[in-house]
Amino acid sequence: MKDLIKETISKERMVDLFSSFRDTVFSDDSPAISAIREKAIESFSRIGFPTVKLEEWKNTDLKDSFNRLYDYCMMPQSHVDFQKVFQCNIPHLDTAIIGLLNGWYVSKDVPLMELGNGIIMGSLSEARKQYPQLVEKHYGKYADDSKTGLTALNTAFAKDGIFIYVPDNVRSPKPVQMINVIHSDQNLFLQSRNLIILGKNSRLSFVHCDDSYNHQSSFSNIVSEIHLDENAFLDHYKLQNLNNSSTLISSVYFQLERDANIESHYLSLNGGVLRNNINLVFNGPHGNANISGLYLMDRKQHIDNHVFIDHIHPDCSSSELFKGIMDENASGVFNGHVLVRRNAQKTIAYQSNKNILLTDTVKVNSKPFLEIYADDVKCGHGSTTGQLDPESMFYLRQRGISEESARMLLMFAFADQVVTKITIPQLRNRIEDMVKKRLQGELQICEQCVLHCSTPEQPIDFKIDLSKI
């Protein structure tokens, strides 16, 4: 069996590939997982890949991404030195690091760790073997394969990814940081799958970094299911810093039971085509979700944030704040859909999307959208897209500040309203530095990889020159 197969991406090839994997790659699946796969490939062959003809995809065209030759990395990389690939050089950021390399879990000691407090973290594929009941109770329950082709495709193919379980009443003593690295001399097509389960009254900080190390193209179709049981709290960070020929479709499905609480931060600093599907369901009353996003795009980069929040039960609140600074020929999409169902009285929901356009060749499509069937709710939305405020520019320059510095101050201030929501101080400091560097055009992916990391082949040293900020 070959572990690498070079193909462009099409529906027919995917279905064929699936058939050929049945008796090889997927042969060690449990009957339950097998059944989920079969159902998912059936959904996928019915729905197929998204095209711009679909309302949900009309402003994000994946055609070019599909037309490249990719390797399907269906086997883990061998001989990887964990310490060298996965290290985070943010000073004093104390996290438990778990890593995926090209979609496969890379183990430091064992593929699945059980900590003293009962927290389990490690490889999803291993968790399927060791904790089948726990996995099968949640796996595939929140991601909707019946409507979304790419999610169905992921469910059909996914072999590995991250698994985290925090038992009832346990608070994770330090943040868990997942580093999802793409590093290969081939173009890769990756479909990893993550499952994160928070028990009742539990608490977790989870930092999820997507990075690439070289200039190879990649297509990542990643699905994460995150379940928060009653009164659980999740502080969630998604940092995206990929090269300009990478395509990342990240679909996260959050399900919140009663009184559960989530803070989610999407920080998109670089990437070719980035699509964040953020789906959140309030499956009980008194839940709360704050989702914020910051994206800084230039060249021909494309960012698409699709947020869907389903208010099923009463007394839940959600707020979305997405801000973007768009330069050169970049394009962006914000689509926020809040559904307030008939029973969801006393819902509070707010959506806001703000964009600064630095050139007249930038394009942004913003669509905040509320669909309300309850009659006692407080909902609002707003969207602004424009240039830097000329009044503010004049005010700063009148105090002797150069035009360039004034622009930097205003852009940084604009971004800072999202950055300031980061509650891990070391991470906030690093992101502030990265935003400053990004806005000054100094941050080039891979020449100076950012978040962490050095690889054996490419020692990378990231220094911050504070004198320039």
Add this chain to the structure above:
Amino acid sequence: MGPNGTGKSTLAAVIAGREVFEVTAGDIFYKGKNLQKLSVEERAREGIFLGFQYPVEIPGVSITNFMRTAVNELRKYKGLDPLSGGEFIRMMEEKKKLVEITSDLTNRSVNEGFSGGEKKKNEIFQMAMLDPTLAILDETDSGLDIDALRIVANGVNKLRTKENAFLVITHYQRLLDHIIPDFVHVLFEGRIVKSGGKELAIELEEKGYDWIKNEQEGR
């Protein structure tokens, strides 16, 4: 001084170099330099300060960061080394006292959520930090209560020296009880039509602008 719509704020903005205005005729010379050839920030570094009638709120930019950038860019222009963090903080504390700012206003975003009075005090504070040679205060007294008015006026009086000048745009003689002007000029339809000492302001307070209007129309 002068009635509404005669061009007082326009004059201030044109001197400061606001780009929405196009100067179609004439030149502006300041200390031998033609200001029209200079950008907004260059004029500021030449010593021209505009106290805004409606100071802009800039969320996310802290007053400290803002003022430190401004002071150091000004110092660079003058060929001086930038202030160290400690020196800058000391300077800020000293100037805060001058304008009687007791709260830690300075750690907040520029003018964000400030009351009308706080915004105007903040303008005077910035003026104290930058030490301009020509300060144009555009209706700095509007919207101020008696105490704030006194604080603003005291700030101006303390900063007044032989080497600098203040051009105060106001509608009310009230401010001039606190800041004694050397000259009073009346602007009407874009031209200075009357000049005098502080007694001219008192006369205007009694008679109103109709007197000027009638006189002008009578010509």
